[in-house]
Amino acid sequence: MTFAHPWMLLGMVGALIPVLVHLFDRRRPRQVPFAAISFVLRSQKRTASRLRLKRLILYTLRTLLLLAVPVALARPEWVETGVVRAAKGAAATVIVVDTSLSMRWSAGASLFEEARAQARSAAQELSAEEPASVLPCGHAVASVAPLNFDRAQLISSLSELKPTYELADLNRCLDQAAAAMSESPLANRRIVLISAFTQSGLRLESPPPVSTGPKGEKIKPEIVLRDVTGGKSLDNRAIVDVRAEPAPQVGPRAWQFTWTVRNFSDTESRDVEVVLKVEGEVVSKGFVDLSPHGTAQKVMTYQFTKGGSMLVEAQLTPDALVEDDTRGLVVAVPKELRALIVNGAPSAQKFRDEAFFVDAALASTGSPVRATVRDADAAWREAFADYDVVLLLNVSAPPADVAAKLVTFVQQGGGLFMSMGDRVEPDAWNAVLGPVLPRRLRVVKTAVEPGAADAATRAARLQQVSPTHPVWVPFTGRAREGLLSTRFYRYMLFESDTTQDVEVIGAMDDGAPAFLTARKGRGRVLAFASSVNRDWCDAPIRTAFLPMVQRIAGSLSGTLDEREQTRARVGEMVSLPLDQGMVPTALKDPNGVELAMTRAADGSSVSGGPLAVPGRFTVPMTNGQSLSFVASLDPAASDTTRFATEELAAWFGEEVVKSSGLTGPSAKTPVWTWLLVLGVLLFFFEGTLLRR
Amino acid sequence: MALLDAQTLSKLKGVKLRARAVVDGVLSGLHKSPHQGQSVEFAEHKEYAPGDELKHLDWKAYGKFDKFYVKRFEHETNLRAMMVVDASGSMGYGSGALTKLDVAKVLAATLAHLLVRQQDAAGVSLVSGSTVREIPPRAAATHLQVVLDTLESAEAKGTTDFSGLADQLADTLPRRAMVCLFSDFFDDRADALKRLLALRARKHDVAVFHLVDPAELTFPFDDPTLFLSLEDERRIEVNPREIKQSYLEEFTRFLNETKQACTAADVDYERVRTDEPLDQVVLRFLSRRAGGGRP
Numbered sequence: 001m002t003f004a005h006p007w008m009l010l011g012m013v014g015a016l017i018p019v020l021v022h023l024f025d026r027r028r029p030r031q032v033p034f035a036a037i038s039f040v041l042r043s044q045k046r047t048a049s050r051l052r053l054k055r056l057i058l059y060t061l062r063t064l065l066l067l068a069v070p071v072a073l074a075r076p077e078w079v080e081t082g083v084v085r086a087a088k089g090a091a092a093t094v095i096v097v098d099t100s101l102s103m104r105w106s107a108g109a110s111l112f113e114e115a116r117a118q119a120r121s122a123a124q125e126l127s128a129e130e131p132a133s134v135l136p137c138g139h140a141v142a143s144v145a146p147l148n149f150d151r152a153q154l155i156s157s158l159s160e161l162k163p164t165y166e167l168a169d170l171n172r173c174l175d176q177a178a179a180a181m182s183e184s185p186l187a188n189r190r191i192v193l194i195s196a197f198t199q200s201g202l203r204l205e206s207p208p209p210v211s212t213g214p215k216g217e218k219i220k221p222e223i224v225l226r227d228v229t230g231g232k233s234l235d236n237r238a239i240v241d242v243r244a245e246p247a248p249q250v251g252p253r254a255w256q257f258t259w260t261v262r263n264f265s266d267t268e269s270r271d272v273e274v275v276l277k278v279e280g281e282v283v284s285k286g287f288v289d290l291s292p293h294g295t296a297q298k299v300m301t302y303q304f305t306k307g308g309s310m311l312v313e314a315q316l317t318p319d320a321l322v323e324d325d326t327r328g329l330v331v332a333v334p335k336e337l338r339a340l341i342v343n344g345a346p347s348a349q350k351f352r353d354e355a356f357f358v359d360a361a362l363a364s365t366g367s368p369v370r371a372t373v374r375d376a377d378a379a380w381r382e383a384f385a386d387y388d389v390v391l392l393l394n395v396s397a398p399p400a401d402v403a404a405k406l407v408t409f410v411q412q413g414g415g416l417f418m419s420m421g422d423r424v425e426p427d428a429w430n431a432v433l434g435p436v437l438p439r440r441l442r443v444v445k446t447a448v449e450p451g452a453a454d455a456a457t458r459a460a461r462l463q464q465v466s467p468t469h470p471v472w473v474p475f476t477g478r479a480r481e482g483l484l485s486t487r488f489y490r491y492m493l494f495e496s497d498t499t500q501d502v503e504v505i506g507a508m509d510d511g512a513p514a515f516l517t518a519r520k521g522r523g524r525v526l527a528f529a530s531s532v533n534r535d536w537c538d539a540p541i542r543t544a545f546l547p548m549v550q551r552i553a554g555s556l557s558g559t560l561d562e563r564e565q566t567r568a569r570v571g572e573m574v575s576l577p578l579d580q581g582m583v584p585t586a587l588k589d590p591n592g593v594e595l596a597m598t599r600a601a602d603g604s605s606v607s608g609g610p611l612a613v614p615g616r617f618t619v620p621m622t623n624g625q626s627l628s629f630v631a632s633l634d635p636a637a638s639d640t641t642r643f644a645t646e647e648l649a650a651w652f653g654e655e656v657v658k659s660s661g662l663t664g665p666s667a668k669t670p671v672w673t674w675l676l677v678l679g680v681l682l683f684f685f686e687g688t689l690l691r692r
Numbered sequence: 693m694a695l696l697d698a699q700t701l702s703k704l705k706g707v708k709l710r711a712r713a714v715v716d717g718v719l720s721g722l723h724k725s726p727h728q729g730q731s732v733e734f735a736e737h738k739e740y741a742p743g744d745e746l747k748h749l750d751w752k753a754y755g756k757f758d759k760f761y762v763k764r765f766e767h768e769t770n771l772r773a774m775m776v777v778d779a780s781g782s783m784g785y786g787s788g789a790l791t792k793l794d795v796a797k798v799l800a801a802t803l804a805h806l807l808v809r810q811q812d813a814a815g816v817s818l819v820s821g822s823t824v825r826e827i828p829p830r831a832a833a834t835h836l837q838v839v840l841d842t843l844e845s846a847e848a849k850g851t852t853d854f855s856g857l858a859d860q861l862a863d864t865l866p867r868r869a870m871v872c873l874f875s876d877f878f879d880d881r882a883d884a885l886k887r888l889l890a891l892r893a894r895k896h897d898v899a900v901f902h903l904v905d906p907a908e909l910t911f912p913f914d915d916p917t918l919f920l921s922l923e924d925e926r927r928i929e930v931n932p933r934e935i936k937q938s939y940l941e942e943f944t945r946f947l948n949e950t951k952q953a954c955t956a957a958d959v960d961y962e963r964v965r966t967d968e969p970l971d972q973v974v975l976r977f978l979s980r981r982a983g984g985g986r987p
Contacts, residue, residue, distance in 0.1 A: 030917050030918065032920065033785065033922050034921075035905065036943060037926055044935055047935050
């Protein structure tokens with residue numbers, strides 16, 4: 001016997017009322033002198049035994065009535081164990097076993113273990129002339145094996161079932177099971193559905209399963225529901241989302257993580273511990289309070305000590321479904337960039353110094369760049385290989401040997417930024433730096449003299465910038481307007497070139513390229529057509545200048561590409577963009593198992609999956625690098641809110657649900673309606689007795 | 693007539709006034725001579741003695757026996773009526789305006805009044821437990837006052853003992869007399885009523901007025917009640933609703949048995965509800981007797 005509202009049973013105390021009334025209600029009777037008292041005495045004597053019996057029956061009826069009402073309100077259900085009502089005659093049977101994440105819910109033994117035991121029980125209870133098959137039901141619905149009479153094989157296949165980490169699509173599974181039985185010559189059809197019946201797995205707005213008979217007629221299969229939860233609610237908490245973003249206000253390489261925690265239970269959870277782990281090491285702890293079916297966000301900040309791809313996870317205090325208590329992501333923490341700023345026009349006055357504004361931008365708080373400023377002569381003596389990026393700011397063409405070193409530096413993966421100025425001789429540059437120039441320099445164009453009275457109106461402006469390029473991605477809205485309003489008085493024109501690998505990521509209003517970028521070997525170059533001080537333009541005093549310089553440095557070093565997080569979900573395929581030169585060798589799951597993958601024909605991406613398990617996946621490359629990402633659980637799979645038995649029975653149709661609300665291998669029969677009928681009858685008898 | 697119901701009578705103080713009202717009601721309701729009850733039948737011969745009326749000399753007897761005999765007729769012998777009123781405690785019960793004793797006293801007084809008015813002798817006997825207060829029957833008009841005063845003074849107390857009463861009446865009523873019994877007959881002794889009715893066997897004319905209160909007939913009680921006896925210390929707490937059916941059965945059986953016993957003993961039986969008009973009761977009684985029928 002189970003009760004839907006057990007607290008209603010407290011009302012049974014009311015059954016004491018008749019006894020208490022009898023014990024304590026000693027009202028003083030009215031005294032009446034009466035002449036015919038002999039007849040009263042005689043009548044009392046005559047009826048005494050009958051009255052005693054009547055009184056006893058009345059007390060019993062009233063007590064039962066007062067017991068029946070609270071018990072009925074508690075909605076009891078009679079549990080018959082070991083009962084699975086068979087259909088009339090042999091029936092083609094498909095046993096559908098829910099393998100979704102919710103079946104991993106465990107209080108001692110997991111629900112899936114219970115499901116497997118019930119599936120075995122259901123298989124054993126089938127008669128010999130009933131063909132049967134098993135359908136594991138996850139997100140991706142497998143095809144149903146042909147129905148056969150081999151029970152040993154059926155039970156063996158049950159042993160091989162495993163729970164997944166996905167959301168089950170019970171509707172599709174039921175349709176598939178119904179379709180599989182259409183081939184059967186038997187008139188009776190039966191689907192044994194073994195599940196926890198979470199609301200996320202079944203859509204009641206869809207039509208219930210219908211099978212097709214031998215003559216094409218529609219047959220509603222008999223549905224045997226086996227509830228593996230024993231009727232109890234499945235309390236669960238889960239981290240359903242995470243958002244990561246840099247937190248420059250905290251410091252360089254600091255990130256802020258916002259974890260979204262949801263409570264799928266009817267009860268409140270207070271002081272739930274949230275542990276932040278970086279690469280498996282606990283770095284921070286916090287607590288959240290969760291209201292029933294509520295959501296809370298926990299913000300945690302961490303400053304990484306080094307750059308690179310980092311696995312960041314949050315973990316809740318484990319509950320019965322531990323799999324969704326952890327959620328992670330891989331963040332690309334910018335490595336510290338070493339930049340060599342070659343100052344072509346040093347000046348004692350800072351604002352006239354060619355490198356002043358660039359140095360200030362790269363040295364600002366939160367910048368991942370550690371810049372070294374050298375004048376040209378000193379810079380040429382530096383070992384470029386010690387830097388990630390070299391910035392040539394209005395420098396004269398370097399000597400040929402230095403230029404060769406620069407070319408080698410770029411070819412081997414270095415980043416080279418070039419800005420123009422009075423000291424840049426196009427011909428000299430073309431001569432020595434031609435291999436690393438995106439385009440050959442042609443001539444300097446003066447839109448207006450910087451000191452002219454109408455300089456503000458006649459100055460050239462940026463006409464367009466490529467919004468998808470990593471350098472310009474942050475520039476949206478007013479930031480973009482500010483960028484486009486930069487005034488250019490003088491700028492370098494480049495030779496026209498049809499080379500495909502040069503990308504103009506910003507152009508003047510006359511169409512002249514303002515920013516050109518290109519890959520040279522393993523490295524990248526970016527040329528800015530104007531100066532980085534105020535001689536040729538007013539860009540340095542624009543608010544866009546600082547982020548622009550930082551992102552140019554990041555782009556040239558390749559770190560901006562790595563920052564884009566790959567969001568992958570368990571049960572789905574994943575597609576990863578590949579940089580030039582990246583050739584993946586494998587796609588490995590967190591356990592090191594290799595998954596099938598396909599590289600795009602143009603080599604720009606690789607896809608693979610489906611991703612069966614949550615955790616960190618890695619894609620090693622031939623060049624020694626590797627990509628990594630985290631596959632996360634579908635938040636809907638964590639929703640363990642269950643359907644009421646009545647809802648399921650109503651959806652399937654009362655007439656076909658044979659074991660609605662089963663608890664294990666058992667059937668529940670609602671008793672409360674009978675109790676109410678009993679209560680009414682008791683009330684009627686009590687009234688009748690009182691009138692007699 | 694309807695003016696003489698219990699409610700109206702209760703507004704009149706004293707038995708005399710009440711009896712007077714009933715008598716008037718009765719007289720206005722009679723259509724025949726009130727003297728029709730007088731008997732003219734031959735009763736016996738008596739040897740002439742000086743002082744006897746000569747008109748009653750039986751000359752035929754003188755011819756046969758050569759002695760003077762005087763004829764005695766019934767009408768010459770006054771009807772001797774004894775009003776026996778049960779004044780036990782139970783008669784003091786009344787759920788309405790009048791108690792059973794009040795009604796009994798009015799009825800007895802009325803009948804006494806009517807009897808004396810036609811030169812019959814009327815006496816009264818008040819029975820309370822083993823005590824009997826008796827006023828012998830006389831026909832004098834002044835005697836009526838004594839009878840009424842005696843009735844007036846009657847109070848309900850003590851138990852009902854018909855056995856002792858029957859013995860006493862048998863002793864004090866040597867000649868045939870009319871005995872009017874006013875009682876509720878609540879005497880638990882098995883042979884009490886039989887012994888009383890045995891007076892009929894002694895040639896007494898017995899009429900029974902069985903007084904019943906409406907509450908005794910309907911048992912109109914609902915809430916738990918502690919019933920107290922009016923005659924002794926008995927008391928019982930019951931839920932009237934639970935025993936009502938049984939009570940009514942018992943009481944109805946008692947009424948029927950009483951009536952059957954009277955009928956079997958050739959005794960006039962008149963059941964009197966204390967809430968019905970008493971002149972109607974008296975008229976009903978008189979008319980039945982005038983018809984010579986007994987219930």
